[in-house]
Amino acid sequence: MDQKFVFRLILLFVFTIAFSSCHKEETQIKTLLGTSVSKERVDAFIDEQMQALNMPGLSIAIINEGEVVYHRVKGYANKERQILADSTTLFEGASISKSVFGFFAMTFVEEGLLDLDKPLYEYLPNPAIEHDERYKKITARIVLSHRSGFPNWRDDYPEKELFIQFEPGTAYHYSGEGYQYLAEVLKHLLNTNWAGLEAEFQKRVAIPFGLEHTVFIKNDYTRKYKAQPYDVDGNWIDKSKSEWWTSRDSVFVAPTTIHSEAIDFSKWMIAMMQEEGLSEEGFAELYRPHSEIVSGLLQEDYTLGFTRLSVLGLSELYTHSGNNDGFSSYFAFDKEKEWGFVVFTNSSRLGDQFAQNLTYRLLLSGSVPKLSAIVLCTLFTALLLITNLILVFFKSRRRGIRFANLRIGLLALSCCLLSLVLMLTGHSGIVNYLYGFGVLLTVYWGWNVLGQIRANWREERSARIELCVQCFLLAGVLFSGVAVGLLEQG
Template structure:
């Protein structure tokens, strides 16, 4: 009975989150040992026609696609066609960065773990440019106003490598020393998969992952669904008339050169089939998709992303999540906020899919796992104590931080307390170490780190899994 009561509390909490964030539709599903034990559709896949959300409703999954790219790489390693410790330039001789010595050392493994040293870049915007140019709602998507010269669309892998080579940047550090989330690295994994397998990236994923897993509602292109109607409408936030409202925004964004980084579409049912790879040591429906050894490598904590949290291959790893290991990844893009989470030791997997960007899918997943485990719905696996930071140090942290990817945040002091400003929102923050703080963003806790040089001088910030530099010290709020 306790579980039933918990799910009642869970659904009430999610309904409040849905109303607060104005989420049109949400699909939540949990499986135990591969069998779906809970599914709930909140809201609608199409609000205007009141069409329900089911286990087979198609949503975008965004960057959860990255784990598929790593499954493909591991399959190709098992087939003897590559090794994850091979230098990237063995397969991509056109790939180039300023630091020629580091260039020789960057391996496939570094691309898979976001540890190549590549900083955030604006290439994703140009890769999506053809979609965005025909989409009236593109202006409503936060963080895409890139303030630099206008490039032509990046349609091919070769154009992407040329774009990277043309950029004037320093690597964040030697390979394997710095974690910074890189869509470019993952796009180029798609290039390697194509060149090594002799198939297009999309065809390889279909033939070797989607089809053998029985994922019949998972495709890269919306046109591939043909007459299938159980597909969500895309929605976007619009504040052009002074008040926030959610509007239908039917154009799906695409980026041919970056599909390996985040453009697969799927359903709750299909995603839980896919999760079996990691829950069941590589076997789905009696078919071996990956060796047990390859799965172990994918869920190994290769590099720290935040205190207590690590990156494997295309997956985030939390070794102590209420005493067990959590394997997960999120995804976000226009009309997409998605979360896939697996507790392999417990035999549990879960997925949350929504049709609006920037909403707390990961938080909904945490609440669902709490309900399923019989915990208080709002329980957290981590707790923080406030660190008293000196006024002089806080002054040094003030200023604007900006990445070439379009992300911009500021740290200011308001009424004597530090505040993070992101997308015009003021977010209270609490320091938990000399150079680390937590921010409560979109009903989720985000950990950020101030990056300092050898002289302990702040030069940048690690936020939302990206490293980006401080660009000014001006005070934004008096």
Template sequence: MEFDELKTTSCVARAALAVCSGLLLLQGCSPQANVASSQPSISNPYTDLEREFDALVAENDVVTAGAAIITDGHVAWTGNFGEQAPGIMASERTLYNVGSITKTVAAETILRLVSDGTLSLDASMSPVWVDPDLQDDNRHELLTPRVALTHSTGFPNWRYFTKNGKLAFNADPGTSFTYSGEGYEYLATYSEKLTDQKFEALVQEHVFDPIGIENASYSIDKAYFNNIAQAKAPDGSFPGHYCYPDNGYCRSEGSSTPADDLVISVNDFALFLISVMNSDGYDKSVTADRDTVHVKKAEANNTILCDSTKYAQCPIAQGYGLGWEVLDFGDRQIVSHGGSDWHELALAYFDTQSKDGVIIFLNAPSNDALKVMPKAISLLDADSPMIELYQRWLRQAEAAADPD
């Protein structure tokens, strides 16, 4: 497959795009002046940011990093740092494995199918699809698209985590938060049987094509391999794309999952995030449902710990909406999702009121990436509530590695 050269979208290159003179602040950074693309002499206001981000990557064993700032619903800045592969610098064409952020693309596909009347959020999936492992458990009748999108299926994250490798309920559906890739697999299979289309085709038709996303792959396709940022195992080796160094397992070509392993460029994910901000493909009622906290997590696992936070505000609710994690401040919400695996750490979020957003993709061994993420967020959004979250995870990881 041939890859078209992406157009770099920046505050200087985009006509009529206004930029902030400083870093993004979700609390109120707004455009100050229009900048025409016919004025190439205008300096890049993000030069200092790029220099600091580049140094952060170089000094912390991050192989590749991509980032974006979205201001008022427009791409204000994107950057790619480090190497895509040995001797090949990262660029706008670099594709990043975004891990569980893949679920947001699946969720947005479902919301568009809800909007066009193809499926209902609250219809039982059992008349169309019941996993063979659940045939003898009548609780499968309680499984709905809403339950899957809000991570309340009661499933484990993956069935292979169970002793017998079979899918089973750890909790009654709809009663509690149980983060689950299996829930998304279940929903995707249901959608396929309902529409008689592969889920990847539904993603292409309802999300990628309308937005104009071309540099992304939902399935394992060797045509994209030359552009995917190469992962580095702890011993410094490259185990292969979609491979795991600890056991040698590699996902097979042509396979896909709605829950993991999407590869996409920073520029194209920024287009996707802006589309979500604008609720493209569905109406305000679906948007309100998406941005409502339907299922709460255990308080200790909240993004903001209100009794100890340094963040300026405490949300009135926090937990999962439809496919996204939501911090609800009443007049505005911060909508987010993260992704992590042995070789990557990814984060994307936006403010529903200001339509400001941040994207950070880190290709590095997970512990190295976790050390960098709080600093990377600080560079792009100094007042972000996500900084404390990743600092907390870092402390927990360090404590686990050195319990003494």
């Protein structure tokens, strides 16, 4: 390889870095693992999923490094009247209310108005469960981590009476009733009504974080711009016929009645990532796991309002899903990377399914082909290393080729491992530059090795089967490595 070729290769590499960095800043979205996916691909995925799941409308925002880098509203707010959803359309957030309410409750703890470990009955007795003395053990901490023993909702049972299923604090059982009891306590502490508690939420949470239209109790604006609800088959749901919903129309239902949209809600998510609004100790308490849900490779716990997902303790996601009649939602964020997304839909249960598909098929790593290319590159690199290591130590002829391939294998393996490590950190942008530099050196050395292999082939200085294996493994490293780079642009 002459000096002119090397110089041109370096110039091409520098130009590519400069162009790709500018291009990616405008069109690329970072995945959780640090790879990139184009906004066009996300658009296409949303279109495909909305059609496949028969979802009427959707509002989504994706956050990279503490900023919204993607926002889209699609579909219908009202199918019957053909009213399109737009940036003003509001959705019921359902159970993602619990995470916001958990933070809201912690502001009372910070001020000394609420003690997480003081029995709630000492603040406000609950006549509906006074017949069971065990309820006197229930605290705010127990309620927020779903360990009260209450059912989700008493109305789910024929007797429609509140009861306790197990000794409070000893097990996990998801319960909206517990959250609502705590809301009653907060209302009592403020000596106010439900509208007063809503006003306090606006004062403590919505206004400080710039949430313009996020409410627990509907107001005139909410009623005007709220999307219509639909079931999983796309049929309209008349919620005015539901006694459960009509009886709570003006109630601050802590576990389920938040109304919002993607941009508004993402402001609160960013504040949670950057730990604004509470002390360091307050956030440590909010995020600390209290209830184990699933153990193993993927650890799932419940904190004081969030589901916490952890993979081998290396990366933590704080999430919550929500499902009401005609509405569903989901959010997830990694506070260390300041990465996350939120989805609102006006369809029963489909929002959660859509979010899971979006996460595992696209936003986790970019794509299955991308991961496949990384695996192939690592596999070919490992085989190249092992093969040449064996040949270097056990065969004396033509060590030059084997040492060269060994260097290439070590470089490629280092690039693969370094990229994967950097993908799990909050500073993953450097991956693109290190990867490009690694490819440049690998191509340079690879070209020289191929020249040596051709010379040995002509002069029959090595066994041809050995040369074929060397060529195959070297080509595998180069082509799979290039595939990783090409898929990075997708």
